[in-house]
Amino acid sequence: MLLTMIWKDLLVALKDRKSLIITLCMPAILTTILGFTFQSMMSGGFSMGRANIAVVSLGSREQDIERIKEFLEGPNMEGRLSGEQKKDLLELLDDMDFEKILYEDVLGSPEVGEFIQYERMGLDRARGMLEKGELAAAVVLPEGFTYDTFMNLAMPFRNPITIEVIKHPDHSIKGEMVSGIVKGFADALSAGIIAKNVLLEASIENNAGDKAMEEIEGLISGMYDVGVRDIRIDKVTVEGKRAVSSFQYYAVGMAVMFILYVAADGAQYSIDEVNNGTYRRLVMAGTGRLRFFAARFAATTIFALMQLAVLVSYSRLAFRTDWGSPIGVAVLSVFLAVAVGSLSALLSAVNLKLKNSKASTVFQAVVIQVFALLGGSFFPVSGVPVMQRLGGFTINGAAMQGFLRLMMGYSLSEVTGTIISLTGIALVLFAAGAVFAAAAGEV
Amino acid sequence: MLIKAIGIKKYYKKVVRAVDGIDLEVREGEILGILGPNGAGKSTAISVISSLIKPDGGDVLFKGQSILKNPGDLRRVMGIVPQDVALYPDLSAAENLKFFGKLYGLRGEGLQERIREVLDLLGLNGRAKDAVKNYSGGMKRRVNIGAALLHHPEVLIMDEPTVGIDPQSRSHILDTVKALNKKGMTIIYTSHYMEEVEHLCDRIYVMDHGKVIASGTKEDLKNLMGGDDIVSLQTDIASEGFLKDLRGNVKVRNADQKDGSITLMVQKDCDILSDIFEAASKNGVKLKSLDVKTPTLEDVFLYLTGRGLRD
Numbered sequence: 001m002l003l004t005m006i007w008k009d010l011l012v013a014l015k016d017r018k019s020l021i022i023t024l025c026m027p028a029i030l031t032t033i034l035g036f037t038f039q040s041m042m043s044g045g046f047s048m049g050r051a052n053i054a055v056v057s058l059g060s061r062e063q064d065i066e067r068i069k070e071f072l073e074g075p076n077m078e079g080r081l082s083g084e085q086k087k088d089l090l091e092l093l094d095d096m097d098f099e100k101i102l103y104e105d106v107l108g109s110p111e112v113g114e115f116i117q118y119e120r121m122g123l124d125r126a127r128g129m130l131e132k133g134e135l136a137a138a139v140v141l142p143e144g145f146t147y148d149t150f151m152n153l154a155m156p157f158r159n160p161i162t163i164e165v166i167k168h169p170d171h172s173i174k175g176e177m178v179s180g181i182v183k184g185f186a187d188a189l190s191a192g193i194i195a196k197n198v199l200l201e202a203s204i205e206n207n208a209g210d211k212a213m214e215e216i217e218g219l220i221s222g223m224y225d226v227g228v229r230d231i232r233i234d235k236v237t238v239e240g241k242r243a244v245s246s247f248q249y250y251a252v253g254m255a256v257m258f259i260l261y262v263a264a265d266g267a268q269y270s271i272d273e274v275n276n277g278t279y280r281r282l283v284m285a286g287t288g289r290l291r292f293f294a295a296r297f298a299a300t301t302i303f304a305l306m307q308l309a310v311l312v313s314y315s316r317l318a319f320r321t322d323w324g325s326p327i328g329v330a331v332l333s334v335f336l337a338v339a340v341g342s343l344s345a346l347l348s349a350v351n352l353k354l355k356n357s358k359a360s361t362v363f364q365a366v367v368i369q370v371f372a373l374l375g376g377s378f379f380p381v382s383g384v385p386v387m388q389r390l391g392g393f394t395i396n397g398a399a400m401q402g403f404l405r406l407m408m409g410y411s412l413s414e415v416t417g418t419i420i421s422l423t424g425i426a427l428v429l430f431a432a433g434a435v436f437a438a439a440a441g442e443v
Numbered sequence: 444m445l446i447k448a449i450g451i452k453k454y455y456k457k458v459v460r461a462v463d464g465i466d467l468e469v470r471e472g473e474i475l476g477i478l479g480p481n482g483a484g485k486s487t488a489i490s491v492i493s494s495l496i497k498p499d500g501g502d503v504l505f506k507g508q509s510i511l512k513n514p515g516d517l518r519r520v521m522g523i524v525p526q527d528v529a530l531y532p533d534l535s536a537a538e539n540l541k542f543f544g545k546l547y548g549l550r551g552e553g554l555q556e557r558i559r560e561v562l563d564l565l566g567l568n569g570r571a572k573d574a575v576k577n578y579s580g581g582m583k584r585r586v587n588i589g590a591a592l593l594h595h596p597e598v599l600i601m602d603e604p605t606v607g608i609d610p611q612s613r614s615h616i617l618d619t620v621k622a623l624n625k626k627g628m629t630i631i632y633t634s635h636y637m638e639e640v641e642h643l644c645d646r647i648y649v650m651d652h653g654k655v656i657a658s659g660t661k662e663d664l665k666n667l668m669g670g671d672d673i674v675s676l677q678t679d680i681a682s683e684g685f686l687k688d689l690r691g692n693v694k695v696r697n698a699d700q701k702d703g704s705i706t707l708m709v710q711k712d713c714d715i716l717s718d719i720f721e722a723a724s725k726n727g728v729k730l731k732s733l734d735v736k737t738p739t740l741e742d743v744f745l746y747l748t749g750r751g752l753r754d
Contacts, residue, residue: 004545008531011542015533015574277529280495281590284518285546 002291002298005282009299012269019265023307027254028314034254035247035319051136053118053178054126055107057099057145064146065093071151089154098149098189099141106185116178130168133382137178140164149189169243169408244407248322251315252403253377256336256396258311259304260368263340266300267347267360274352293345293437301341308333324406331412335422336399342429343395349436375400398422444504445471445598445629446517451491451501453484461487463653464501469598469631474624476644477633478740484653485633486526489600492631493523517598522591526602528583529590532576536567536586539575540593547594561589564622566615581612588619599623600631605639617643637740649744656747664743671696673738674707674715677731678723688722703731711737 013019071077072086081089107118118139121129126138141163142148148159163186165179270292273279282292312329315321323329350359372378374390375397381387391397402418446469453462462484469475469492477485490496492503494514503510505517530539540558549557562568565585575583584604591599601620605613620643624630634640640647641661649657649664657664678685681703689707690698694715697708709715716733723730738746 001546004542008534008542011538012531012533276532277525277527278531280525281523281529281543282546283495284493284521284523285543286515286518287546 001287002295005287005291005295006299006302009266009269009295010302013262013265013299013303016265016269019261022261023258023265023303024310027258027311028318031247031250031254031311031315032318034250035245038246038250051116051178052134053107053116054121054129054135054138055103055118055141056121056123056126056138057141058123059141059143059145059147061097061099061146064144064150067144067147068093068150092154093146093150096150096153098146102139102141102182102185106181112181116181126166130166133168136168138166139178139182140166153189244404245321247315247319248407249380249404251311251319251321251323252400252407253372253375255308255311256375256399256403257368257372257377259307259336259340259399260343260371260396261364262300262304262307263344263347264360264364264368266296266303266341266344267351267363268357270296270348271351271355271357271360274355289437289440293348293433296348297341297345299341300344301337304337304340305333308337322407323403324409325412328406328410328412328415329403332399332402332406332415332418332422335419335426336395339395339399339422339426339429342426342433346429346433346436349433349440352440353436371396392421393425395422395425398425445469445506446492447504448488448492449502449504451488451498451503453487453491453496454499460653462491462498465648465650465653465655467492467648467655467658469629470646471629472624472627473645474620474630474632474643476640476647477631477650478635478637478640478647478744479633479650480635480744483635483650485635485650486602487653488650489602489631489633493521493600494518495523519594520597522594522596522599524588524591524599524601524604526604526606528575528587530575530583530586533574535572535574536562536578536589537571539586540589543590544593549593557593561592564592564619565589579609579612581608581615584608584612584616585619588616592623596628598629598631600633602633603635604632605634605636613639637744641740647740649740649747651744651748657743661740664740665738667743668708668738668746669696670711671708671738672711672713673736673742674709674719675732675734675736676705676707676719677733678703678705679729679731682726682728685722685726685728688726689719692718692722694718 069090072081072089077086103118103120106112107116123138123140126135126140129135130138142161144159145161145163148161151157151159152161163182165182167178273282279292312321312323312333316323347360347363351357371391371394374381374387375394376382376388376391377396377400381391392401398418398421402415402422405415405418406412446467448465448467450464450466451462452460452464454460465484465488467477467488477488479485487496491498494503494510494517497511508516510517531542534542537558540561541554544554544557558571559568562571565588567582567585567589570578570582575586578586588601588604604620605616608616617639620630620632630643632640632643644661646660647658647664648655657667681700686698686700686705689695689705692715694710694713695707696710699706707715716735719733720730722728
């Protein structure tokens with residue numbers, strides 16, 4: 001009998017043209033429109049708000065200074081610089097603390113501070129926080145940074161320096177912002193080294209190399225924000241995760257938003273059955289209330305799965321949208337559909353309790369829009385922590401986070417949190433539905 | 444006795460007495476009519492009798508067993524035709540019937556065969572695959588009946604099955620009810636159309652304000668009016684003298700005047716016409732029309748309540 005009920009509920013849903021337009025056509029159309037509209041803005045997902053970043057220094061300034069002293073006293077420099085000049089260069093080092101310049105004058109400046117909040121930490125901690133999405137990026141200063149910078153600026157050497165910016169794919173715009181700022185810092189340093197090289201090379205051509213070396217200290221002391229030509233910014237994402245395109249983003253956003261309409265429609269069908277008397281026929285035929293709600297839950301779950309399958313297929317065919325691991329998508333879809341089925345059972349029970357369709361109507365007209373906003377269906381909410389947290393408690397918000405992670409290349413095991421969230425939400429909805437169903441009384 | 448309702452009561456919000464202590468018996472193989480105006484409590488009464496709602500008082504026995512304790516036995520053998528068209532409008536007639544048939548355990552070829560029989564009975568075979576929402580009101584009502592017949596019920600409850608339909612469909616439905624009863628089906632038929640109840644039913648309960656105000660066969664009910672005939676007159680003027688003369692006639696039991704209409708209750712089969720013409724001539728009243736009829740259930744209801752069934 002339960003299968004018969006499910007068959008009927010599915011048939012009713014599949015023959016409801018208005019519902020099909022809302023649940024299938026609308027999300028497909030909106031995905032297309034929004035995907036194209038935000039294509040340029042989201043060449044890797046966008047974000048907003050202040051970025052938390054880590055600055056990791058792999059070296060030790062004290063050790064680098066010791067190395068510089070050893071170098072200046074070593075055989076390479078013997079007879080090239082006077083004791084006075086060496087002393088001046090070492091004194092200059094105190095003013096040439098480029099890490100300090102980066103922290104205080106660049107990242108700590110009021111202008112940059114509006115967008116970026118930095119914290120110095122070790123590499124392991126930074127990587128851990130990046131993995132959890134707690135950081136937008138980590139700037140990694142390499143071992144020997146002070147030594148190599150000094151050598152590039154004050155000596156005729158060109159030691160390559162690589163400042164690495166590790167970005168989190170969820171925060172790609174923030175990551176770009178950090179890269180840009182660090183690049184600006186590096187460019188400023190590079191300008192200094194170019195000036196030094198020009199001076200040295202021109203002096204050597206004119207047989208005045210030694211004299212030029214004597215002037216380098218003056219040149220360096222004249223500029224604070226100098227750099228190293230060979231500084232390179234490496235941009236990598238955590239563990240090679242992919243950024244999400246606008247089509248991917250809105251394919252998920254619209255699917256998880258419009259799947260909520262399936263739940264509301266299911267609840268509407270339930271109260272329709274009461275109002276048009278078919279519910280009484282079901283009761284006369286021996287269909288108990290438990291079976292009635294079980295069928296509603298199961299039929300909505302199946303319909304939601306069908307809806308997801310259609311929308312995923314559409315986005316794959318129309319925009320070649322990569323949804324990530326197929327198994328991950330399938331499993332997450334099942335859990336999402338189950339949560340939607342539970343929601344439909346709850347709304348049905350509330351409708352029956354109230355003996356009208358207000359619950360499903362209000363849910364459709366107001367709640368879905370709010371949930372979609374919080375869940376990030378309209379725009380990414382990663383930059384608004386309150387919205388992001390609240391969105392995580394909604395079916396669509398939780399599912400969206402999971403699907404986006406799969407799109408970025410995370411595996412099924414890495415979206416366990418989403419699955420647990422959806423399961424929790426489904427259980428809560430089930431329990432609430434049972435309370436309302438029991439309280440519904442005679443219908 | 445197939446079904447016996449004993450003092451059933453159903454109150455809404457503890458104030459509205461939808462059903463106020465009615466006793467009712469349904470005999471095997473009969474067509475039982477429940478007649479009353481809209482709001483009389485007919486639908487609530489049959490909802491209680493069919494076990495769909497629990498009464499606030501009283502009990503209903505089916506073959507001697509309380510349906511309050513065990514509604515399953517009754518439900519299995521009862522078909523119900525609700526007042527509203529209780530079907531899925533987007534599904535076809537065949538799909539609706541298939542669904543309800545399956546709910547009653549019919550499967551496979553047996554189910555298909557039964558659907559064909561029911562569609563034939565209701566004259567709907569030609570449009571079985573059309574969505575119900577595209578049917579006329581009469582066709583919808585016929586499918587509504589069909590959905591209650593699939594499992595060969597012993598008892599069929601029909602709640603105002605002809606409301607708002609064309610005369611042809613109504614006639615078809617009434618014929619169907621007769622045919623089903625002829626095959627042995629017990630039918631409980633509620634309506635506020637007295638002519639339907641009069642045409643179909645063996646016994647009748649008349650309800651008003653949640654109570655049974657009269658019951659019995661058609662003749663029993665009409666005898667409540669003393670077995671009188673009804674004479675209706677249309678006059679050109681309202682004359683007090685004419686009315687007084689009529690009331691003074693020994694053959695007239697009662698005379699009422701409303702505008703230009705006078706209704707007389709007179710002894711059955713007496714010769715009253717010459718007396719009426721004489722009184723009219725005497726009082727200078729011109730008779731525009733005159734109608735002599737045996738009383739209908741409408742007249743009985745009017746007699747019992749002072750109101751018409753459709754008031």
